[in-house]
Amino acid sequence: MPDPHANASSGASQAVAVVLATTEASGLRCSGGTLLDRLTGQLATLPVRDVHVVARSSDIIHASGGTHMIGTEGSRGLADDLRRIAKVARSSIGPVLVVAGDLVAHTEALAMLVEHPARDTAALVSQRGDDPGPTRPPVRTDSRSVVAAGTSFHEAGETNGTFRGALQVGVPDLAGFAETAERLAELAESGGFGPMDGGEVPGLLLVGLVRSGAQVRAARLGRLRADRMTGQADADAAVSRLAEVDENEARLDAAVKSNDGFFATYAVSSWSRHLVKPAARLGLTPNAVTGISVGLAALAAVWFSVGTRSGMVTGAVLLYLSFVLDCVDGQLARYTRAFSPLGAWLDATFDRVKEYAVYLGLAIGYAAGLEVAGGGPDGIWALAVSAMIxxxxxxxxxxxxxxxxxxxxxxxxxxxxxxxxxxxxxxxxxxxxxxxxxxxxxxxxxxxxxxxxxxxxxxxxxxxxxxxxxxxxxxxxxxxxxxxxxxxxxxxxxxxxxxxxxxxxxxxxxxxxxxxxxxxxxxxxxxxxxxxxxxxxxxxxxxxxxxxxxxxxxxxxxxxxxxxxxxxxxxxxxxxxxxxxxxx
Structure with missing residues (x-):
């Protein structure tokens, strides 16, 4: 099966990442190096063009992914952190990912931000019920967006989740984001937020985005994990817990719509997910699955046009299978993140074509007047045209x-x-x-x-x-x-x-x-x-x-x-x- 993260685009469409290695926890040890090394290695597998590091010291470990520090000297504090991020935002031509350097997360969790087809402004949030804290600032989300966020200074009423230290800013919001970061830097420099340290920069930026009027998508972790570390014992335990979740299965779960129609939920999606992995292994594209679905619908229309009872039953089975594949093509698109405007247009168009072809087949079969089907003209074409209209x-x-x-x-x-x-x-x-x-x-x-x-x-x-x-x-x-x-x-x-x-x-x-x-x-x-x-x-x-x-x-x-x-x-x-x- 292809690597789920191997479809990264290149050039201007890729994100730029800013890793905030401003806490001592960023240097905690794990297999293969430090938490910072682990995180930059994960970013190297995602569609991220450049990885910048903001740190208090110029002594930065350069990872194979091209990690380099912003500037020649270490950041001097919270205000400097924010201004360096603003500088990246002003110069970037792609989305900007801001992530805490002490974050231990599944790669799939980070992919929920940088590989989302909208390439939008989003924040990684969890609703597992964990107590908020400096490394888990509280947020309130509605069904789709982060509508309020807090820090040690800012309040967020009626919270229902926590922010997990990674956010992406889409291109349309970059200019406003840079201005907000610079304004936050001025306020931090003047002591406007009290004794806040650099570890709260991601949460502070999220507050700035929400309060500036930007729409921030809530990228929910679900079964995946993303936790910021404070000590070596926490880091060791967090890395071990990652293995408890199968990222591939979690990705497949997320590919199946959770808010679908009744029939699609219980008669299709309850088992169609088992077709997604085989389709991916065979190298089928979502558009190819759409084409197969259209073919089955055409066969259903042909069998309906026969007009016999066996033909009607066969047509009904083929129509159901066509709809199953109509769900699978979207599930495959989400699983492989193979999105395109053409695919969306083809799917919407062929849904109509398949349905109207079936109407035609049913009308032809009934008009043939075969006794076994109880047929006869009887105004069937008027009924078919009326249903279509x-x-x-x-x-x-x-x-x-x-x-x-x-x-x-x-x-x-x-x-x-x-x-x-x-x-x-x-x-x-x-x-x-x-x-x-x-x-x-x-x-x-x-x-x-x-x-x-x-x-x-x-x-x-x-x-x-x-x-x-x-x-x-x-x-x-x-x-x-x-x-x-x-x-x-x-x-x-x-x-x-x-x-x-x-x-x-x-x-x-x-x-x-x-x-x-x-x-x-x-x-x-x-x-x-x-x-x-x-x-x-x-x-x-x-x-x-x-x-x-x-x-x-x-x-x-x-x-x-x-x-x-x-x-x-x-x-x-x-x-x-x-x-x-x-x-x-």
Whole structure:
């Protein structure tokens, strides 16, 4: 099987790493040298072009990966550390990774930052329930972003995780990041943060990013480990614990969507993950798997067109297998990190082609009038065309809504730049972290929208198809959890696309919208949450509906079922989207 980290790109697209070897723990011993040596060796296996080291001494061990210290002399303190990082950020043409030199982590954990297709601003966080401390500063995350962060000076209310000492800054945020680092340096130099040492630089930078209004993706560790060290005994134990987790299996777990549709979750993803490794070993690309899926769907349409009971059953089985591969192509893309705009476009396009080809095959088979299939013309073509038109209208609604939300996000990104106070411990001034509710890039890697997730009347594009292969995510629509839906701190304010502060959830006319209150209430219980996913008839449920009704009954029943359920889904989506829009 290919090395999971061997697909690193080269040149300007690669990240630049800054390793903060400013604590004595960076020099702790481990197999092969020091913790610093171990960390720089890991970075050499990732798509990192240069590795810079900030240290208190110029006596830096030069690792084989090209490690070198910034400047000819050691850093003079916290303010100097921050200015050196700002200098790298201003000169870099790729993302900048900032990582503590005393970090003991799985390589896969670091890859979650530098190999993410969005190449965005992100921080490595854990939600294992560990007590916060100087090396584990507290954070609060919503479903996708870090919305508050703390240090020994800064507070972060209602925290639900800890920051693990590694963050990446995407290219669009580099200029603002450099300015923030320089501002932090000035404040540190004047004693604005009290007795803070260089070990807190990563956490301080995270606070600066969040309070400056940058959207910071929460890269969750899950089973993986990333811990900062304070002593030799800790380092020895931490390195030993890394072997307790199979990084490859953890990567495979992360490749399977955790918030998919009901049918995709329980009837496909529960076993399709076992196809991913063999596909990778065979050298199959996600696009190749998409092509095989299209071929199976075409064969299903041919068997449906035969019109016999055996043909209908065979077509149903082939359609199910086609959908399985439609999930596998996305899982393979995430597992191998083989993302491309072409792959995302092919997947979305061929999903429609496969579905409409199956409609055609069903109509042809029924129109043949074979008695065993209960067939006959009986207006079957009108039903088939009606089902196709309804589905096209649903997709049109989704894409138009996605475009409107993306436009609003761009306006919001241009206007919502109010910086929070860097010297206010509570940092509550204007809560710029809520900009994440509108800025909209999906940390889940879904390219446009997601069927049936989140808000009442969720979208109908791609959930369950398993493919997240866009080079950079686009704003989510239906799949985005609504601000204040119970997954965020209740004290959080909200920001609208024009930069005006909005009331906390439950206040004001928009938040009091009956539809949104109902939607949020349904999120609190698993049965109603699944109901919200199922009722919008996402692609997984559609494929299951077609396969079951075709195998057990006939095409007429299939089309009627699609029209009835699809009509209900369309009304549900329209009401949800209308209520959501009016709530703004």
């Amino acid at each position: 309804l589905q096209m209208l649903r997709h049109m609604i989704d894409f138009s809504y996605a475009g409107a939300r993306a436009d609003a996000s761009r306006v919001g990104a241009a206007w919502v730049r109010a910086a929070g106070s860097l010297t206010d411990p509570a940092g509550a001034a204007r809560r710029p972290e809520r900009r994440a509710a509108y800025a909209g890039a999906d940390a889940g890697w879904t390219p446009v929208a997601s069927e049936g997730e989140g808000d009442l009347g969720g979208g109908d594009i791609g959930a369950g198809d398993g493919d997240d292969r866009a080079a950079a995510p686009v704003a989510r629509t239906g799949g985005e959890p609504d601000p204040g839906d119970g997954r965020m701190g209740p004290e959080d304010g909200r920001v609208d696309p024009l930069g005006r502060a909005a009331a906390a959830p439950g206040a004001g006319p928009g938040a009091g919208n009956l539809i949104l209150r109902l939607s949020r209430g349904m999120e609190k219980a698993s049965p109603t949450r699944w109901f919200k996913k199922i009722i919008v008839l996402p692609i997984g449920e559609r494929m299951a509906l077609i396969a079951v009704t075709a195998a057990l009954f006939n095409a007429r029943v299939t089309f009627i079922a699609l029209l009835v359920w699809g009509g209900i889904a369309a009304l549900y989506i329209l009401s949800g989207r209308t209520g959501r829009s009016l709530s703004r």
